[in-house]
Amino acid sequence: MAAIAQTADRTAVSASDWRRPGVRWGLGSAHVVLLVLLVVVGLGPLLLLAKFAVTPTQDILRTPMAVFPHGIAWSNLDQAWNDVQISHYFLNTVWVAAGSWASQLLVATTGGYVLSVLRPAYGKVVEALVLATMFIPTVVLLVPLYLTVLHPPLLRTSLINSFWAVWLPAGASAFNVLLVRRFFDSLPREVFEAARVDGAGPYRLFWSVVLPMSRPILGVVSVFAVIASWKDFLWPLLVLRDPSIQPLSVRLPSIAGTTDQGVFLAALAIATLIPIVMFLLFQRLFLSGVGLGGAVKG
DSSP: OHHHHHHHTOSSSOHHHHTSHHHHHHHHHHHHHHHHHHHHHHHHHHHHHHHHHTSOHHHHHHOTTSSOTTOOOTHHHHIIIIISOHHHHHHHHHHHHHHHHHHHHHHHHHHHHIIIIIOOTTHHHHHHHHHHHTTSOGGGGHHHHHHHHHSOTTOSSOOTTSTHHHHHHHTOOHHHHHHHHHHHHTSOHHHHHHHHHTTOOHHHHIIIIIGGGGHHHHHHHHHHHHHHHHHOOHHHHHHOOSGGGOOHHHHHHHHGGGSOHHHHHHHHHHHTHHHHHHHHHHHHHHHSOOOOGGGSOO
16 A cells, blocks of 8 residues: 555655645646647637638738727628638538548458458458558659549549549548557457357458447547548649539639738637637547447456
């Protein structure tokens, strides 16, 4: 018991030091100051963007830090959504992100399942090849990937100006495959063996056993996939040439020079909405795993 108490007391500041008023007030004040700085650095730009989104353009240019000296311009949001057609490009972005998410989730879960649970004889070779792709710079793959999308094998039509040109390459994420495989390695093997004894085949094992136990990693991959697709610029710019199907990440820089400053900042604020909502929805799933201790019974 003495050893346990001594281990529990091994912190930067011991319990006896915390009882001293000087140490307690000093460290408490430092914690408050650090928290305020983190809030300012983290939320400051977002709050400033939200303010500019409903601020008249003249006030943004003349007194950017003043608190609405000439009132709130709610019309900026309406003009950005309707006149600049941000609603249309917003829907395009949702389609691009949804398809990329589905493609990445499908490849990551099936690839991780094969490498971790099924474990074929050639699994180590495939895993080494998948890992090797992570050492290739993305810019090196642009030309061969573009030529593949321009003249896809077994297809007689080009995928240019099609959402498939973004969705299919998005699934080739070696990081997601290895991340899911590592998580599947941590799942209890006794559950898999029990499912096989009960007659579950590979597909039933994947759908009814592995996926329900993998909610944490599915949430992590989903967050990574949606945010990466939402902010991707270069690849959609290359393969989605038609402005009517381009996402926000491509259209916003194009309209910056011809749009009122306040309306443009309102459009930027709308474009940041989904990543923020995604983080708020998935933060608990992203930061903490679901307990699997009860999955195996003695």
